[in-house]
Amino acid sequence: MYNKITQDDIKALCKIVGEENVICGENISPDYGHDELGGIEKMPDVLVRVHSTEEISAIMKLAWEKVIPVTVRGSGTGLVGAAVPVEGGILMETTQMNKILELDRDNLTVTVQPGVLLMELAAFAEENDFLYPPDPGEKSATIGGNISTNAGGMRAVKYGVTRDYVRALTVVMPNGEIINLGGKVAKNSSGYSLKDLVVGSEGTLCIITEAVLKLVPLPKISVSLLVPFSDMKSAIEAVPQIFRSKVTPTAIEYMSRDTILFSEDYLGKKFPDTKNDAYILLTFDGNTDEQVDADMKAVADLCLEIGAIDVYIVDTEERKKSVWSARGAFLEAIKASTTEMDECDVVVPVNKVDEFIKFTHLLADEMKVRIPSFGHAGDGNLHIYICRDNLEQKEWENTLEKCFERMYNKAEELGGLVSGEHGIGFAKKGYLKKLYGDTPIALMQGIKQVFDAKNILNPGKIMS
Amino acid sequence: MNILVCVKQVPGSSNVEVDPVTGVLKRDGIQSKMNPYDLYGVELALSLTEKYGGEVHTITMGPPQAKGVIVETICMGAKDGVVLSDRKFAGADVLATAYTISQGIKKSGKYDLIICGKQTTDGDTAQVGAEVAEFLGLPNVANVISVDEIENGSVTLNASLDEKVVKMSVKMPCLISVDGDINSPRLPSYKVKQTVTDDMVKFICFDDFEDKNPDNYGLSGSATQVERIFPPEKNSEKCTISGNPEEQTESLFNLICARKLI
Numbered sequence: 054m055y056n057k058i059t060q061d062d063i064k065a066l067c068k069i070v071g072e073e074n075v076i077c078g079e080n081i082s083p084d085y086g087h088d089e090l091g092g093i094e095k096m097p098d099v100l101v102r103v104h105s106t107e108e109i110s111a112i113m114k115l116a117w118e119k120v121i122p123v124t125v126r127g128s129g130t131g132l133v134g135a136a137v138p139v140e141g142g143i144l145m146e147t148t149q150m151n152k153i154l155e156l157d158r159d160n161l162t163v164t165v166q167p168g169v170l171l172m173e174l175a176a177f178a179e180e181n182d183f184l185y186p187p188d189p190g191e192k193s194a195t196i197g198g199n200i201s202t203n204a205g206g207m208r209a210v211k212y213g214v215t216r217d218y219v220r221a222l223t224v225v226m227p228n229g230e231i232i233n234l235g236g237k238v239a240k241n242s243s244g245y246s247l248k249d250l251v252v253g254s255e256g257t258l259c260i261i262t263e264a265v266l267k268l269v270p271l272p273k274i275s276v277s278l279l280v281p282f283s284d285m286k287s288a289i290e291a292v293p294q295i296f297r298s299k300v301t302p303t304a305i306e307y308m309s310r311d312t313i314l315f316s317e318d319y320l321g322k323k324f325p326d327t328k329n330d331a332y333i334l335l336t337f338d339g340n341t342d343e344q345v346d347a348d349m350k351a352v353a354d355l356c357l358e359i360g361a362i363d364v365y366i367v368d369t370e371e372r373k374k375s376v377w378s379a380r381g382a383f384l385e386a387i388k389a390s391t392t393e394m395d396e397c398d399v400v401v402p403v404n405k406v407d408e409f410i411k412f413t414h415l416l417a418d419e420m421k422v423r424i425p426s427f428g429h430a431g432d433g434n435l436h437i438y439i440c441r442d443n444l445e446q447k448e449w450e451n452t453l454e455k456c457f458e459r460m461y462n463k464a465e466e467l468g469g470l471v472s473g474e475h476g477i478g479f480a481k482k483g484y485l486k487k488l489y490g491d492t493p494i495a496l497m498q499g500i501k502q503v504f505d506a507k508n509i510l511n512p513g514k515i516m517s
Numbered sequence: 518m519n520i521l522v523c524v525k526q527v528p529g530s531s532n533v534e535v536d537p538v539t540g541v542l543k544r545d546g547i548q549s550k551m552n553p554y555d556l557y558g559v560e561l562a563l564s565l566t567e568k569y570g571g572e573v574h575t576i577t578m579g580p581p582q583a584k585g586v587i588v589e590t591i592c593m594g595a596k597d598g599v600v601l602s603d604r605k606f607a608g609a610d611v612l613a614t615a616y617t618i619s620q621g622i623k624k625s626g627k628y629d630l631i632i633c634g635k636q637t638t639d640g641d642t643a644q645v646g647a648e649v650a651e652f653l654g655l656p657n658v659a660n661v662i663s664v665d666e667i668e669n670g671s672v673t674l675n676a677s678l679d680e681k682v683v684k685m686s687v688k689m690p691c692l693i694s695v696d697g698d699i700n701s702p703r704l705p706s707y708k709v710k711q712t713v714t715d716d717m718v719k720f721i722c723f724d725d726f727e728d729k730n731p732d733n734y735g736l737s738g739s740a741t742q743v744e745r746i747f748p749p750e751k752n753s754e755k756c757t758i759s760g761n762p763e764e765q766t767e768s769l770f771n772l773i774c775a776r777k778l779i
Contacts, residue, residue, distance in 0.1 A: 366705045368705075
């Protein structure tokens with residue numbers, strides 16, 4: 054149904070972006086055939102590096118006319134194959150569209166190109182006394198990728214997710230038309246929110262070429278608490294009680310001793326405390342010492358009351374670095390601890406996190422497989438990894454399939470959803486379909502059809 | 518075994534600005550914290566007492582609010598601490614500071630081992646440890662990266678000389694200054710903080726000292742005077758080099774040559 058790229062198409066692409074930005078066939082690095090987790094692999098026929106909205110528009114006009122599939126890729130840090138060109142065709146890399154275009158201090162917005170990295174945006178905002186609250190662990194992801202998956206991150210407990218910070222988007226439609234969605238406005242009741250539909254659409258509806266993002270004033274004070282518990286059950290059970298105390302931390306993460314030890318090995322750096330089996334890590338921010346201290350004290354006292362072994366104060370740059378750098382490396386550290394792994398990024402109601410984690414422990418025992426996890430205890434989004442270790446290929450495939458099925462069934466039973474922040478991409482399509490049922494999937498397919506009648510943009514993803 | 522760790526309260530941010538007119542550090546609104554290099558000293562001391570028994574005590578010099586840094590060491594596991602505080606100590610350079618601390622150490626107790634951080638993040642001189650040892654007549658080793666063992670009144674340790682590591686055995690009492698990044702300092706405990714009482718932090722002033730000659734302290738006891746503090750010149754000039762790797766390399770090479778940098 055798609056046309057193969059011809060030499061004429063290559064010439065046309067070279068004319069649009071310049072010869073040096075068009076890479077074909079065997080000259081394309083194998084890295085472009087997979088994302089960070091691997092597993093789903095397919096090389097594009099041509100890799101095109103783009104630099105402007107106009108270039109993208111011209112490419113899409115060509116692809117639309119010639120019916121060539123196009124997949125957009127940022128840093129390639131995805132975990133579900135969303136940026137893998139499963140139908141081949143053009144892979145469009147946006148990393149060179151990496152300019153921060155405007156800081157609007159009156160409207161508290163920053164305008165960026167999609168290839169700006171999350172860590173660059175975070176640093177830029179901070180230098181200017183602002184905070185860009187979404188804070189996913191993968192700091193080298195592009196903002197375009199973050200918007201496309203509606204990435205969440207650790208500060209979601211208090212500040213929400215990427216969608217809450219996208220004010221406006223400039224996008225290129227699959228036929229090459231350039232349109233603007235949303236605006237530098239705080240309110241918007243102007244018809245269907247197409248902007249919000251594009252956020253989280255994993256590059257299937259249109260191509261984001263510019264984004265206006267909301268900033269908040271940088272909180273002057275930020276302190277974390279590392280709270281050790283004798284076991285994971287007690288650690289996780291503390292979280293709903295913290296919410297009941299009506300204090301809202303910025304982040305509540307949980308981590309097990311095993312995961313921390315993997316991270317020590319991976320980073321070659323000792324964590325400040327590894328004596329206990331389970332930890333929760335909380336952050337509080339605000340503008341006065343009194344306010345932050347009061348919140349911190351309330352939660353610290355509560356934790357001790359309900360059985361925490363101690364409460365450690367993480368209050369200086371050095372201490373924050375020693376704790377949060379380990380937290381930031383968990384995914385890579387677990388990956389380095391095994392031969393192969395796959396991940397489950399379910400989200401469940403906050404008061405069901407404990408039940409879900411317990412379930413994964415039982416499942417690990419039953420399936421005789423290692424299932425380490427960490428995640429956002431404060432928003433119910435868990436990152437659970439099934440490790441292959443020494444399993445034979447066939448055994449691994451069977452185990453993986455059974456584990457995933459059982460975990461997604463459990464998530465459904467607890468009122469949860471397939472993905473909290475990594476997206477559906479290619480890898481989780483079946484689970485989405487099963488959980489949502491026919492009508493929601495048909496609605497999504499209908500929306501896709503309206504945006505992209507020729508199905509050339511990131512085909513084979515989410516629900517297709 | 519009695520171990521004493523010298524600590525200092527420094528500005529909490531690494532971005533403290535200098536007033537270009539007065540040359541004074543703009544400390545308003547900047548929180549303070551323990552000198553990061555001292556954290557490694559506190560951690561080493563605590564891990565040594567965990568292994569060999571004994572107690573960790575800490576000492577600092579500064580205004581009364583420097584008590585906070587002593588409380589922090591107690592929250593990390595020290596037994597108690599001393600604040601050397603007196604208006605007569607104000608304006609001290611490294612020499613007067615080291616002398617004041619040595620007097621304070623004599624007054625506060627007897628120690629088998631005194632540990633200092635490599636340097637502070639506000640003064641950056643890395644001299645106080647060695648000078649304190651000199652005033653106390655103690656052997657001193659700087660840039661210590663690890664302690665192998667303590668046995669028969671001696672400490673066997675490794676010190677970095679950049680190109681090589683020297684292993685040596687030093688008779689105690691002695692003073693060592695530890696390098697940065699040699700361990701992962703433990704975090705202060707909120708639980709312990711709830712139990713800290715006033716008597717755990719002792720204040721010592723000029724009148725408590727053995728040497729009561731005011732000329733040996735503060736500004737008058739200083740061998741050096743700071744003439745001017747000024748921020749380094751800022752250079753915000755930026756240039757972006759584009760093109761393929763070969764073109765970029767050539768442009769960069771031409772630029773460096775034009776600036777006569779090579």
